[in-house]
Amino acid sequence: MMNKHDQIKAFIKDELEIFGGPLYMPETVQETDMEKTSVSSDIKTLSEFNSAIENCMNCPLGATRTNFVFGAGNPDADIMFVGEAPGEKEDLEGLPFVGRSGKLLTDILKAIDLTREDVYIANILKCRPPNNRDPNKAEIEECEPYLLKQIEMIKPKLLVALGRISATTLLRTKDSLTSMRGQVFDYHGTDMVVTYHPAALLRNPNWKRPAWEDFKKIREMYLEKRGAQA
Numbered sequence: 001m002m003n004k005h006d007q008i009k010a011f012i013k014d015e016l017e018i019f020g021g022p023l024y025m026p027e028t029v030q031e032t033d034m035e036k037t038s039v040s041s042d043i044k045t046l047s048e049f050n051s052a053i054e055n056c057m058n059c060p061l062g063a064t065r066t067n068f069v070f071g072a073g074n075p076d077a078d079i080m081f082v083g084e085a086p087g088e089k090e091d092l093e094g095l096p097f098v099g100r101s102g103k104l105l106t107d108i109l110k111a112i113d114l115t116r117e118d119v120y121i122a123n124i125l126k127c128r129p130p131n132n133r134d135p136n137k138a139e140i141e142e143c144e145p146y147l148l149k150q151i152e153m154i155k156p157k158l159l160v161a162l163g164r165i166s167a168t169t170l171l172r173t174k175d176s177l178t179s180m181r182g183q184v185f186d187y188h189g190t191d192m193v194v195t196y197h198p199a200a201l202l203r204n205p206n207w208k209r210p211a212w213e214d215f216k217k218i219r220e221m222y223l224e225k226r227g228a229q230a
Helices: 004-019 027-033 046-053 088-093 099-111 137-154 164-171 198-203 205-229
Strands: 079-083 120-123 158-162 185-187 190-195
Touching (some): 046 137, 079 164, 088 099, 099 198, 099 205, 120 137, 137 164, 158 164, 158 205, 164 190, 190 205, 198 205
Parallel strands (some): 079 120
């Protein structure tokens, strides 16, 4: 016999297969079975937080994901990188930024004397949108509070938004990536800068030079902030 989580997942999957999107759920499911995940104030670690939300079914992406992609890295990181959403490989492995784009990010971090163990990496969405489409408003509204909780727990000194979609989503703007680069923004009390997504650099190698300039500045800011807190 299926548990409640599996029943909800099966229901959503059937609805999507039959009717496609958008999904209109019965009122009883919306109010009862799809009750939003509450995060207990007793949660003290990222591992506990992950366990509390990994079965989230607050939006239809819960029914189509292979794995919930919480995030990975140093729970006490001074710098945190944020992408838009998991892709196909991330969905399969349950980890953020794997595959070719993940390898490139690892190489860039190494070039500024950092490793993935030094930083924390997450996405705004924790589940992969079908066909890697951009996150929609409803999905962002459900998932961004999870990101905010991660930031609250990690307390990074610097956030780096990877890519235009991540940056415009977090900053609630329609500005271009070009106009946002080189600026320091405030995201709920934490300084944030914007640079290219590694996948974009793979598609357009001409952007690697300006991206490298961004990461040199990111390194400087990171060292300054660590020094100021020493």
